[in-house]
Amino acid sequence: MLLAMMPAATTNLPRDAGDRIVVRLHGDAPEDAKERILRDADVFVPPARHAGFCVPIVEALAAGCKVIAYDNSNTPAVTGGLASLVSLVNVD
Incomplete structure (x- = not known):
């Protein structure tokens, strides 16, 4: 529903x-397109409140993309200080 x-x-x-x-939404992009998209992007913001295993966040960081994500689940440990984390309760 969120998507x-x-x-x-x-x-x-x-x-x-x-x-x-500029906002561009990409669905199930092939692996090579996903890598290019992340390399070309200025920022990656996961479209979910809970990141689970955080694989897309790790892929974005590996591509040199800045990450802004919620500070819950495994995100703080996975990002290791390399992302801007926002409190889940701080909607603004």
Whole structure:
């Protein structure tokens, strides 16, 4: 359900940010495309409150992408201080 809400939720971001932001949503991208996307991205924000095993976060960090994620589950241990972590209760 959250994934289905993403296109509508991101529609106004470029306008609200004065066109300083570009949002591209990618579904099941092939491995080579995923690596290219992460290398070219400025920031990776996982679209989930719980990261589980954090594999996408590790892949983003390995590609040199900055990561912003919630500070719950295994994320603090996996990122080891290399990500900007946000409290799950701090929605703003």
